[in-house]
Amino acid sequence: MTTAKPDVRVLDADTYANGDPATFGLPLDQYSYLRDEEPCYLYEFNDPMLIDQAWVVSRHADIWAVDRNSELYSAASGYVNMWKVTPLDPRVGGKPAMLTMDGEKHRAQRGVMSRAFTPRMVRQLEDKFRGYAVNIVDAALEKGTFNFVTDVGHTMPMEALGDVLGVPRSDRPQFFEWVDTFAAPFDTRITPSFEAVANAIFSLLNYSVELAELKRREPGDDVITQLAQAQDVISEDELMGNVALLASGAAESTRSALSHGMHELMRNPEQMAWLRERADNIPDSAIQEIVRIAAPFTHLVRTATSDHELHGKEIKEGDIVLMLFAAGNFDERVFDEPDTFNLARENNPHLSFGRGLHQCLGKHVASLEMKILLEELLKRTKDIKPAGDIQYVRDAYSRGVYQLPVTITAK
């Protein structure tokens, strides 16, 4: 199949800011072109804040293979995404975290945190999460019409991550304000300046050290306690980096997924009705379909460790290879009717959480948060409908929703 060549701007913030709500806010035609015609595409950025260039891989199978091959595609060069500078890059004053490590070092660090995120541990949080969901829906019903992103999408991940990490409740709003500021550095509605970004990162890193000291004195059943106590494996710098990583991975992404999901539910009344019928116990297929179309982080990058060829292109040692998850999630080589929002989708190996050893640590937490929040919302409302147009965050990495006005009616 040949597709007419579109202007390829799949990593341009304005592409996502001006996304078409009828195609999930995503440039699906450009993704399709890349997968079919240029499956290994050299993208030039031309922005001093971003890396110079990257090889964009967009097919599901290629992204899967790159993510699974950490020897050829290293995560340890410091780059996380298309940003030239990230808070996790020690070369530029950032702090190291497991996402920018390979091999044994990565395994040892992830091992300190992983037990808190297993399916069984996460299930134990269900009652607590349900309590948060009930409060969120209470407040939403009282308002009637509100911005779903801030009034519903924001609170759940904040409280849930606060519990898992062990951030005291009174500190959570401030903690997440810092995270929000550096999660969307290209949207001036959210972040007025790069100085604000730097300040937010600095404040969060310092706070994590204070919190670790508190946890050493008063240990809790939480991840920061585990990090603080694992001083043989995790240095203070690494503690700071890992807290920043967990916080930024959890806050914006879950809120984005919930918001994109709610937008699609309102666009597809038959899907909303299907879900409403199952509000007592929402099936995992529904959550994973929302995560597929949301693709909360469009991509991550790796660095080639040796010269090699991919789809006829010469990739050199040190070149950046960019896994465009959002494009892989709509690959018709893997997904039946990929452009259809189908909550009952059976075969759904989406890439939104990654598929290699850096796979999202919080995937079970995020899935449970979304399940419980949607259950409570659907059980207690008879109608949810748009009260205005969706607006997207201006960013090509973190695919946030800026505004989703809704009106809900109590049952």
Add this chain to the structure above:
Amino acid sequence: MKVLRNAKTCELHGECVMAAPEVFEIEDDKDVVTVINPEPSEELRKAVENAVLMCPTASLQLEG
């Protein structure tokens, strides 16, 4: 059908537990997944194959 798990590479991602809960479990205080049913019956083949495919660290193998 026999399930093999590499304890050196398993990182408790939990994908196998989601794919085949009859075969895999994450026990408290264990650093790697426990194969609770190392020789599962034939009707679990699809679930176990899926667990093998989904394991992010490629720590699972299926023999037979």
